[in-house]
Amino acid sequence: MSTTVWIILAGAVLTFLTRIGGHMVLSRFERIHPRVEAGLNAVPAAVLTTLVAPAAMNGGIPEIAALTVGVVVSLVAGGMMPMFLSSAAVLILLRHLIGQ
Amino acid sequence: MTADIAKDSARPRDFAQGVRDSVPVVVAAMPFGLLFGALAVENNFSVFEAVLMSATIFAGASQMVGIDLFGQKVAPWLIVLSILAVNFRHVLYSATTGRRIAHWGPVQRLLGFFMLVDPMFAEAERRGETHGTVSFGWYMGAALPLYICWIAEAWLGALFGNLVPDPHALGIDFLLPIYFLGLVMSFRKRSFWLPVVLMSAAVSMLAYRTVGSPWHVSIGAIAGVALAAIMAPDARKGRQAR
Numbered sequence: 001m002s003t004t005v006w007i008i009l010a011g012a013v014l015t016f017l018t019r020i021g022g023h024m025v026l027s028r029f030e031r032i033h034p035r036v037e038a039g040l041n042a043v044p045a046a047v048l049t050t051l052v053a054p055a056a057m058n059g060g061i062p063e064i065a066a067l068t069v070g071v072v073v074s075l076v077a078g079g080m081m082p083m084f085l086s087s088a089a090v091l092i093l094l095r096h097l098i099g100q
Numbered sequence: 101m102t103a104d105i106a107k108d109s110a111r112p113r114d115f116a117q118g119v120r121d122s123v124p125v126v127v128a129a130m131p132f133g134l135l136f137g138a139l140a141v142e143n144n145f146s147v148f149e150a151v152l153m154s155a156t157i158f159a160g161a162s163q164m165v166g167i168d169l170f171g172q173k174v175a176p177w178l179i180v181l182s183i184l185a186v187n188f189r190h191v192l193y194s195a196t197t198g199r200r201i202a203h204w205g206p207v208q209r210l211l212g213f214f215m216l217v218d219p220m221f222a223e224a225e226r227r228g229e230t231h232g233t234v235s236f237g238w239y240m241g242a243a244l245p246l247y248i249c250w251i252a253e254a255w256l257g258a259l260f261g262n263l264v265p266d267p268h269a270l271g272i273d274f275l276l277p278i279y280f281l282g283l284v285m286s287f288r289k290r291s292f293w294l295p296v297v298l299m300s301a302a303v304s305m306l307a308y309r310t311v312g313s314p315w316h317v318s319i320g321a322i323a324g325v326a327l328a329a330i331m332a333p334d335a336r337k338g339r340q341a342r
Contacts, residue, residue: 002149003176006176015183019187019190022198035329038331040192041328042292042329044222045296046297046321047192047300047321048280049297050301054308055277057305080124084128084282091271092270
């Protein structure tokens with residue numbers, strides 16, 4: 001097998017270990033401490049934020065405007081699709097208008 | 101547990117609902133699946149290797165980092181380590197979602213964890229929040245379309261990559277941050293949401309500038325999680341956790 005295939009398979013095994021690892025560690029405990037519980041409940045917001053924030057930091061006016069519209073629309077309308085579509089529309093429009 | 105069994109017996113309906121819930125995810129991920137296939141071939145992957153990577157790793161960002169480093173002729177062990185670094189956040193997903201799928205069989209759980217990518221994690225958490233439990237049927241209904249399309253997209257992107265239009269002009273490169281922002285907003289009813297978001301945003305940006313990508317993800321996430329853990333006891337006093 002080629003080196004590439006080995007890289008892929010090693011990456012796949014390690015990725016799978018991260019996906020079962022957290023559960024295997026946690027399931028060793030009989031009871032989950034309230035602080036751990038609160039921490040785990042914060043995982044979605046915490047991780048997903050880190051995927052957005054640097055992208056916003058590196059973004060220009062179209063990107064910042066798109067994310068701002070996204071926040072406002074989801075606060076007003078709720079739901080994923082209205083937010084996603086309006087935000088993407090603002091992004092594409094401003095990129096064409098500003099030209100970068 | 102009887103409630104879980106009753107819910108699991110509604111499997112065909114759960115599966116169909118899962119498929120419906122997967123639609124926005126599949127749409128948002130599609131450009132990246134195609135882009136990955138195209139970039140993989142550009143970085144000297146064969147079509148087979150591109151498809152193999154999508155089918156076995158099944159994690160967009162780490163695949164992009166992997167092929168990028170591969171194109172730069174970086175040492176193999178360093179590429180593997182980088183893939184691990186990008187995917188390290190999945191440890192947190194695993195611990196979080198593991199609580200929701202504890203009633204599944206062992207093989208079902210292995211399958212579920214294999215498919216625990218960013219959107220599946222977020223959708224499973226949302227499902228657990230609204231329905232109290234996450235059934236295997238619903239999870240597979242949501243995950244299988246995503247997985248199958250992801251593999252097909254790598255194949256199509258690798259074959260017809262040069263036909264993909266200018267991703268920047270169409271905003272394709274920024275669709276995932278928008279989608280992830282939508283997910284962040286959907287969790288805003290949870291305790292400590294705003295402090296966690298502000299903390300993770302600040303720390304991840306700082307880490308991005310200092311330590312560098314991809315570590316900013318794990319560092320920023322841990323900062324937010326730690327903040328919630330520190331703030332927890334007072335706010336939850338007298339209320340049974342979970």
